[in-house]
Amino acid sequence: MQQDKYALKLYDFAYEAANTCVQCGYCLPACPTYESMGKESQSPRGRINLVKMAAEGKIDIQKDLAEPIDLCLGCRACEVACPVNVPYGEIYEAAKEVITMQQQDKELVKNSSGRVKMQNRVLNQLFPSNKRLRTLGNLTWIYQRIGMYRLVQKSKIINKISEPMGQFEKILPKLESPFERYKFGQVFPPKATKKMTVAFFPGCIMDAVMSRVNRLTIELLQCVGCEVVIPKQQNCCGALHTHQGFIKKATELAKANIEAFESSAAEYFVNNAGGCGAMLREYDKLFKNEPEWKERAKAFVNKTKDITEVLVELGPLPLKKEWNGIITYQDSCHLRNVQGVMNEPRYLLRSIPGATYVEMEESDRCCASGGIYNLLHFEESMKILDKKMEKAKHTNAKTIVTTNPGCLLQMRLGVERSNLQHEVEAVHIVEVLAETCGIN
Amino acid sequence: MEQEQLYKLMQSIFPEKRILTDLADRYSYSFDASFGEYLPDIVVQPSNKEEISKVIKLANEYKIPVYPRGSATSLSGGSLAVKGGIVLDMSQYKKKLIIDRENLLAIVSPSVITADIHKQAENVGLFYPSDPSSSHVSTIGGNLLENSSGPKGLKYGTTKEYVIGLEVVTPTGEIIRTGGKTVKNVTGYDLTRLIVGSEGTLGVVTEAILRLIPKPQARKTLLASFNRLIDSGHAITNILSAGILPSAMELMDNACIRAVENYEPSGLPIDAEAIVIIEIDGHMAAIEEEIKKCEEICRLHHAIEIKVATNEKERDSIWKARKMVSPAITQMGPTKISEDATVPRSQIPKMMEKLYEIREKYELNLVVFGHAGDGNLHPNIITDQRNKEEMKRVEDAVSEIFEAAVELGGTLSGEHGIGTLKAPYMEMELGKDGLLMMKKIKEAWDPNDILNPGKIFPQPGQSKVVLS
Ligand SMILES: Cc1cc2nc3c(=O)[nH]c(=O)nc-3n(C[C@H](O)[C@H](O)[C@H](O)COP(=O)(O)OP(=O)(O)OC[C@H]3O[C@@H](n4cnc5c(N)ncnc54)[C@H](O)[C@@H]3O)c2cc1C
Ligand code: SF4
Ligand code: SF4
Secondary structure, three states: OOOOHHHHHHHHHHHHHHHOOOOOOOOHHHOHHHHHHOOHHHOHHHHHHHHHHHHOOOOOHHHHHHHHHHOOOOOOHHHHHOOOOOOHHHHHHHHHHHHHHHHHOHHHHHHOOHHHHHHHHHHHHHOOOHHHHHHHHHHHHHHHHOOHHHHHHHHOHHHHHOHHHHHHHHHOOOOOOHHHOOOOOOEEOOOOOOOEEEEEEOOOHHHHHOHHHHHHHHHHHHHOOEEEEOOOOOOOOOHHHHHOOOHHHHHHHHHHHHHHHHOOOOOEEEEOOHHHHHHHOOHHHHHOOOHHHHHHHHHHHHHEEEHHHHHHHHOOOOOOOOOOOEEEEOOOHHHHHHOOOOHHHHHHHHOOOOOEEOOOOOOOOOOOOOOOHHHHOHHHHHHHHHHHHHHHHHOOOOEEEEOOHHHHHHHHHHHHHOOOOOOOEEEEHHHHHHHHOOOO | OOHHHHHHHHHOOOOHHHEEOOHHHHHHOOOOOOOOOOOOOEEEOOOOHHHHHHHHHHHHHHOOOEEEEOOOOOOOOOOOOOOOOEEEEHHHOOOOEEEEOOOOEEEEOOOOEHHHHHHHHHHOOEEOOOOOOOOOOOEHHHHHHHOOOOOOHHHHOOHHHHEEEEEEEOOOOOEEEEEOOOOOOOOOOOHHHHHOOOOOOOOEEEEEEEEOEEOOOEEEEEEEEEOOHHHHHHHHHHHHHOOOOOOEEEEEEHHHHHHHHHHOOOOOOOOOOEEEEEEEEEOHHHHHHHHHHHHHHHHHOOEEEEEEOOOHHHHHHHHHHHHOHHHHHHOOOOEEEEOOOEOOHHHHHHHHHHHHHHHHHHOOEEEEEEEHHHOEEEEEEEEOOOOHHHHHHHHHHHHHHHHHHHHOOOEOOOOOOOOOOOHHHHHHHHHHHHHHHHHHHHHHHOOOOOEOOOOOOOOOOOOOOOOO
């Protein structure tokens, strides 16, 4: 096969990196999709090899490469397992980008599935806009308030339309009213001796549907002596765009965010969502060919912190109330594998009075939420999730703690699917900490 | 045969989901951790022995090659589909791992990952000593067929010392058992030993009975560095002749030390010509005494620095240096040709000398490390497959490495097997008649040359590996 223009692009973007793989297979045991699907094309080693084959023009990008890449969770556990530091994340994103680029070509779009079109619209119009997302969030709030959701759930209308949508509808958190919300541009004073000024990144999904967790995050930061600024002009972090291959859009969003946070003059830029945080921490990789932006991005990256890191560094938290029962923790892949944060959340959870912390077996393994993987590949995702729930059950935990909105929703879904909704709850780490600090 | 026809044949045996025909899937089974890429026509994932027997019978009928494959971590090209045909992916075979504590045995199916056997055995105070560096990825099936070993080979030997019984599907599709559950067994020919290490050319292993031993109570580890390679060689041989049998004795040359330090600085002496890691295991009192003696001997042979680990953390950091070698040297270039020529241990200094001559002569990036205690060296050439001119020099260098090993009374392979990469040199070590005897066995077992063809035996007229 001849190398067409897209294969050449792939060669440019990813061949060097893919070629550093020595095919030792050390990453295979780390990969959840290899475990659940049982074939090499759904393993890191296999995927890297396929990228190489596509770049060499031996296989077709759309026909042969797109599916294996699409079925990757992007959890990057393979990267941590690799003894020679193959940059899987870069290879994966390059592949996504080229696949999308080719699909964006007019002709292909015309013939592409409804799914691809819908995905494009959602990513380009809805996510970059916090305002639009907030509106959606508020509508959901109204919908929940007037109790319509009960009716809908009862009639199983949604289930008839689409099983995944139906399942997700059940697990959406109860939203806070629009009146309780913090505002962009607001500044919150410290509630203890002031230690530093931090800027908070509310995120887009977190902001729209989990604004309570955001509000509690701000309060916890205040408790450990932070003045908290919410920069006015911030955007979606761009993670979803990157994972779907819209690198240009992601770069635009990154520039806007860097500018917004720079002007806050804060010492740390804090976020509470593993996935967003990982994206923010890799902003410098977006600017390979823009040296000036690369510098600015690097400075941004160095200041970016996960909430748990800041709480441990500036703590201790004023823990007052007890929390009953066993707590277990499910790592956010992006927090653990990309940001390298694994001890801080555990440290915080172990310090909660009254509770017993039990480590879940394979807590470092992806729960298969993976951005919007669980929507796009429902069945594959549920297979992995159900296995995860078995491990969660073994801990006898009453509380499953996560640090990322996607994982949180996924764990809630897992609890529902295994009929544990009356015994077990899944919460964001910030919710447990706030509760024990007497914040509500 | 047309792929469609092949697919139909396989459909009579396997459920659809375990027959892979997509180009992406076929490419995903076209490589291993060695070198070379061969596209199979189809991949099947058997889950029981009956399915395997049926595939092989069909394969004999239609003369289609079949290649068993575990985790494809082979460094000699063991599972590559060099003549097209069917890849038999054993990694999805039904997993069985039973520890029989009373009889000190493990009964396992081939798809079990070796590290899981280690874990389960150690949980009940037992020990399965075979420990290739790849043990957390490679399957026990692959280990058996390659006769793998690792640092512990010095004291505990290779995989074959621990296999006492097998269940095998023969190259003509019969299901047989060899050996059994008894440690002593002298009934007839020892087919178990013949199959172990046969690199998937004499049968597909579907179950194995492994011997376990009591877990050593304790261990101690020492790292010594030497200004001169020759001194390290003398230290090694003198420790052994003093009646001490360490569980491991690992050697790294200066190029490795530098590579590791470049990759992840850990305070290794970068001017030393060699470092040696020595580990002793056994009874607490005995190891204390033995490690002291090792220290003395190293000092006597001009070791410039000796470190004995006082706790697990220090032990880990010593071993980390050794484990970093492979990743560290891959930073020097994208293509790594990893050899495992082995010489009698007294010849290690001579072999090292030869290797450095070869490095100079062909101007190659050649580093040496390995299991010095048992003479199993790993000369590694780091190069770039795309550099055709250099690859030619690599080919010649590889030939000379094997010549040197055989001349010193050694062998082509200590643990990685022959596969495709060393087949051309077989006659050099075994002689015409020696090789012919092996060939006769293969022909008797596999008259149609169905199982893993193109491995171990050279193609007519082939006398050198062709890499470019
Ligand atoms: C980084 C790295 C480090 C390594 N370290 C060591 C080491 O320290 N010591 C060592 O000895 N090796 C080492 N190896 C080599 C390799 O891991 C071993 O040869 C291992 O035993 C291969 O196991 P596998 O499951 O990957 O088998 P594969 O590579 O898939 O197959 C190996 C051979 O076994 C055959 N085979 C596999 N399963 C079966 C079966 N059920 N029935 C019949 N034939 C079968 C195949 O046809 C092939 O010939 C290393 C490899 C790597 C990449
Ligand atoms: S562990 Fe790294 S080098 Fe090994 S196969 Fe996986 S990606 Fe490649
Ligand atoms: S990112 Fe996760 S799912 Fe994707 S190949 Fe790596 S380990 Fe597997």
